[in-house]
Amino acid sequence: MRITAHTADASDIEAMRAVFDRAERDGHPVRGVAHAAMHLDDATLTDLDDARLSAVLAPKVGGRWSSTS
Secondary structure (H helix, E strand, C coil): CCCCCCCCCCCCHHHHHHHHHHHHHCCCCCCCCCCCCCCCCCCCHHHCCHHHHHHHHHHHHHHHHHHCC
């Protein structure tokens, strides 16, 4: 078994496409994904304004959204 880690912004469809294209070119197509994206903003939920909450949710929601496009 061969495991290769790639990093990319999961909310950036072009960055993700580049990872998949590179893996395919290298002869090791992607067979699975561990989505561990996060943006840390230490605060209680009530202290997060719209901009901070959007920044925190972007890697997870954006990454999932782009994977269904």
